[in-house]
Every structure is written in structure tokens, then in C-alpha cells.
Amino acid sequence: MSWQPVIGLEIHIHLKTRTKMFCRCELAYGLDANTRTCPICLGHPGTLPVPNARAIEWTIKLGLALGCEIADRAIFHRKNYFYPDLPKGYQISQYDEPLCRHGRLLVPGPEVDAEVGIVRAHLEEDAAKNVHVGGAAGRIHGAGRTLVDFNRGGTPLVEIVTRPDLHSADEARRFLQLLRQTVVELGISDAEMEKGSLRFDVNVSVRPAGSDELRTRTELKNMNSFAFAARGIQREVDRQIGIYEAGGEVEQETLHFDPDHELAPPLRSKEEAQDYRYFPEPDLVPLAPPRQLVERLRKEIPEPPGARIRRFESQYGLRFYDAEVLNGSVALAELYERVVSAGVDAKAASNVLMNEFARTGVEPGAVDAVELAKVIEARARIPRDRFNEALAGSGDPGFDAERYLGDGLVVETSELEPLVERVLAANEKEVAAYRAGKRGLLGFFVGQVMRETGGNADARVVNELLRTKLDA
Amino acid sequence: MGPVAFSETFERIWTMAISREEVRHVARLARLELSEDELARFGGQLDAILEAVGKVGELDLSGVEPTAHPLDLVNVWSDDEPRGSLSVAEVLANAPDSEDTFFRVPPA
Ligand SMILES: [Zn+2]
Numbered sequence A: 001m002s003w004q005p006v007i008g009l010e011i012h013i014h015l016k017t018r019t020k021m022f023c024r025c026e027l028a029y030g031l032d033a034n035t036r037t038c039p040i041c042l043g044h045p046g047t048l049p050v051p052n053a054r055a056i057e058w059t060i061k062l063g064l065a066l067g068c069e070i071a072d073r074a075i076f077h078r079k080n081y082f083y084p085d086l087p088k089g090y091q092i093s094q095y096d097e098p099l100c101r102h103g104r105l106l107v108p109g110p111e112v113d114a115e116v117g118i119v120r121a122h123l124e125e126d127a128a129k130n131v132h133v134g135g136a137a138g139r140i141h142g143a144g145r146t147l148v149d150f151n152r153g154g155t156p157l158v159e160i161v162t163r164p165d166l167h168s169a170d171e172a173r174r175f176l177q178l179l180r181q182t183v184v185e186l187g188i189s190d191a192e193m194e195k196g197s198l199r200f201d202v203n204v205s206v207r208p209a210g211s212d213e214l215r216t217r218t219e220l221k222n223m224n225s226f227a228f229a230a231r232g233i234q235r236e237v238d239r240q241i242g243i244y245e246a247g248g249e250v251e252q253e254t255l256h257f258d259p260d261h262e263l264a265p266p267l268r269s270k271e272e273a274q275d276y277r278y279f280p281e282p283d284l285v286p287l288a289p290p291r292q293l294v295e296r297l298r299k300e301i302p303e304p305p306g307a308r309i310r311r312f313e314s315q316y317g318l319r320f321y322d323a324e325v326l327n328g329s330v331a332l333a334e335l336y337e338r339v340v341s342a343g344v345d346a347k348a349a350s351n352v353l354m355n356e357f358a359r360t361g362v363e364p365g366a367v368d369a370v371e372l373a374k375v376i377e378a379r380a381r382i383p384r385d386r387f388n389e390a391l392a393g394s395g396d397p398g399f400d401a402e403r404y405l406g407d408g409l410v411v412e413t414s415e416l417e418p419l420v421e422r423v424l425a426a427n428e429k430e431v432a433a434y435r436a437g438k439r440g441l442l443g444f445f446v447g448q449v450m451r452e453t454g455g456n457a458d459a460r461v462v463n464e465l466l467r468t469k470l471d472a
Numbered sequence B: 001m002g003p004v005a006f007s008e009t010f011e012r013i014w015t016m017a018i019s020r021e022e023v024r025h026v027a028r029l030a031r032l033e034l035s036e037d038e039l040a041r042f043g044g045q046l047d048a049i050l051e052a053v054g055k056v057g058e059l060d061l062s063g064v065e066p067t068a069h070p071l072d073l074v075n076v077w078s079d080d081e082p083r084g085s086l087s088v089a090e091v092l093a094n095a096p097d098s099e100d101t102f103f104r105v106p107p108a
Helices: A053-065 A169-186 A227-243 A291-299 A305-316 A320-326 A331-340 A348-362 A369-377 A384-393 A413-426 A428-433 A441-450 A459-471 B007-012 B018-030 B036-058 B088-092
Strands: A003-014 A078-081 A090-093 A098-109 A114-125 A129-133 A145-149 A157-162 A196-210 A218-221 A252-256 A268-270 B102-105
Touching: A003 A114, A003 A169, A003 A227, A053 A098, A053 A114, A053 A157, A053 A169, A090 A114, A098 A169, A098 A305, A114 A169, A145 A428, A157 B088, A169 A196, A169 A227, A169 A305, A196 A227, A218 A227, A252 A428, A305 A320, A305 A331, A320 A331, A348 A369, A348 A384, A369 A384, A384 B088, A413 A428, A413 A441, A428 A441, A428 A459, A441 A459, B018 B036
Parallel strands: A218 A252
Antiparallel strands: A003 A157, A003 A196, A078 A090, A098 A114, A114 A157, A129 A145, A145 B102, A196 A218, A252 A268
């Protein structure tokens, strides 16, 4: 029997506002603990939360970018649970009246596109950061204890819940990459997993291909990169298929991913049903996003990265994978489009940008596309080394392609001849082998000659010269 | 969405006396350790509260929108401008225990 994976995601993204969600403490990362806290984010009695207008705007903006309906009226709820990272004993979140719902994100793929439904995108506050030290398992001696830093407590957090519309580990990875790119390009989040400003959980189940049933799902937590997530999902899919094929049943459980061992060992089976006792937050009045605001924000939404990939394929005749790589950042995509509009062939531009240019590590946003276009156009005329040097310098201020394109750098054909002869004389064995039919050795000779010239020769001329001599 | 809305829980329990198990459950969620005597005593008090609130259920509210807030206001928010935080000394002044500039609590 063949099986289809059914994957849904729940993603949390920190908004990079200047201040927290419900107080005006400055948001800061990496400062000493508890240096950006106040009575509101410490949950002192008698304080009142005041929502951050920018966080609300940005959540609406993200909702629009995800094709969501923006609610005429949204409210905040209290989600009650007891833990030291939550000084009030509840998190202010949204429940059945979120800001955004019913969206979709196009995830282009090599063969088929996925259209991933967005159930909701809502706004909430993040919890504080707990540091567990000591105890039996800890590295620090002494009694086990938990240290709490409330600097992160109250950071605006958007939660995005997808429908289980993803059907492979690769598709899930692509979705996450596009979503991350979307929020980065909207300018509302750094979405960096290392800093914890992007976190996600994955729900996984499988079903017989062709059916539309939803079987028991497991939840994967603690994913620390998209690549690990893809591997974790694949492993979990295989595990579930194995269970069903052996006649067993998958149990609902939460699996914590361990990147060191790449295992997803069961943590707790049959978790106690959560009971958050949601109720409307009485300290906050409802939100009613004004229509003009929503329309203004709608106009500010840039072309979504998924749509841009599609456009690159059709407009420039690129393969899916090339279009995907070129759209890895908006800066690279823009540079590509400018280089092509400066007259460079679409395929050539894509090859150079994805290979030689990418290897230089030059920041695409710093490059003058017209100058870079000149370099790419000259790639067949100038020596390899020069070409790479030019690419490496293309991000420097005032970069001038002409400096690299001068004729004087290429060793003249008349000077090449003796060099070629010297190389052939020094490699008699290889010459004999070539003449006996090992044509692949031509590249070896070209390399030798290029080395003699310090790379300053036209490879095509060297090629021709060598052929003439060898085939004579 | 797994969790049950408070209002649903509420509707279920206001129509009958709260059971000892429910009191125990709620106490555990709040990390309160209650003796059998206390379970009975608080159960009775919660019953009285639920009964009082349950009066609302006697009214015909079919045409009434749920009230999210007693004030007839929407969109109360503030600009995203920092206004300063407390000093660490002030922050930790009421903490029963601290370490460096952290609050210290029993292992979670
Ligand atoms: Zn604060």
C-alpha cells in the first residue's frame, strides 16, 4: 500500500517592534536578565495592559500577506496555566476571535504546487525565559533551581496555524522557508531560529494514498532548523507507516527532537488533556481594525515570494530549482532582475549568480547591477581568475567593471604558443595518452597552460592552440 | 484547537453542583494543595458563586451580543515608543529569592 503524509504546522514569530506587546518596555535581545521589565510585564497586581498599535498593524499586514480575512472585530483572551515563566498565571492570547483567519499560502514545488490553508494568525505575548540549572542532570553543582528572565516576557508573538495541507517533508520545509521569507520581507520580524524569534511545532500523520481520512497525529517539538525538521518529519512518517504496516496503531504523543542524535524519542504518551480555561480578557477592549487602515496595509504588501518563484519560471524560462534559489532573498531576486534587464541572457545571469557569484559571499543588495552585468557579459572574453576577482569586488563601493575588462590582461596568442609547447614537452606521457585516445586529458593541458599564465589567458584560445598542436 | 473554552466548561457546570473532583482539578491547575475539608468548604462556596451567576441563564438572551467588555470602546492602544523600565534593584525588591539579576524559583 502507498501512504500519504499529512502535515500541519504551528509557527510562532516574534515581531521586531521597539516595545513589548502590552507595556512600553523596550525589546532587547542578549541584555542582562530583567533589565527591561516593569510592573505590567512582571504581572504585578493592579496594572493594566495597553496593546502595541504597531504589533496589531503588523499582524494584520502578515494576515494580508497570507491571504487571510481580517476580522471586523477581534478580542484577546486569557489562556490560563501555571508556570514560572508566566507571572500573571495567564498568557494574553487570542482564542475564537483572532485578527486573521482563512488564508492560504502558495508553495511552488518542482512538480506540483501546494496551496496551504492558513487556519488563523493571531497575536499574543511571549512568556519569560527560564534557565534550568543544577540538580542531578545539571552541570552546575547545588540544588536544582530555575532562574527567570522577564526581558523576553511580553514580546509580541504571532501564532500561525496551518491546515494539514502539506504532504511531504520537503513541502513542509519549503513552506517554512517561504513563510520566513515573507515575514522578513514584510520587515516585521528577524525570524531567526537561533535567537528564538521563529519557532514551530509540526503535526504529522499518514493515511492510505487517495483517502481523505485524518488518522492519529503526533506532534514534533523543539525543531531547531528547517533541515532538521525535514529529517524529523521524514523519520516520523516512516515510523508511522512501519507501525500501520505491522498491523499496529499510532499513539497520540509529543516527540521531542534531539538534533544530536536525530531521533524523535517519545517523551510522554497520552498527555493529560490541556485545560487552559480561556475567557475574554476583561482588561482589554475589543479591536475593530478600521477599513482604511486595512486597505492602506494591503497596498504595502510586496509580491509574495511564492508568486515571485512562479513568475521567474514563466518570465525568464528558469527551472523551478533555479527560480527557488534566486528567490532565496529579495535582494538576490532583485539583483537578478536588474542584471537581466541590463541585457544579460536570463540563463547566463542565473548560472553566474547561483554559482560563481554566490561563492564570493558578496551581499547582493550592495551590488550595482549595471556594472555586474558588464562583468557577466565579458565572462567568455576574460580569464577565469579575473572574472572571479571582478565578482568578488562587485559589492565594493564605486566598483568599476572596466578595471577588470581591459585587454592588456590577456596574454597574447603569440606569447601563448611557446607556453603551450613548453607544457606539452614537459608532459610527454600525457601527450602520448591523449593521442592514443584519452581526449579527456585536454582539460589537464588547459589547466597547465592557464597556470603558466597566472590565469591571464583566454581559455578558448588556449583550447584551440592545444588542439591544433595535439591533433597535428 | 484542543482546549475547551471557559464558557463551555461554565455552561456545563453551572447547571449542577460542582463535584469534589472538579474542585480538586481546578485547585491542581492553580497549584493549590487542598485538604478534604477545604475541598468541601470551597466546593460549597464555588456552588454559591455559580448559582448566582447562573441566574443569567434564566433570561432570554437570544438577541443579545456577548459582551466582551463593559465599556463601549474599541481600539484602545498606544504608540510603539519605549517609556523606560524599572531598575534591577526595583525589579527584584519583592522577589523572595534571586541570583545575579534573575528571579530564582524552585526547579520547574
Ligand atoms: Zn514591561
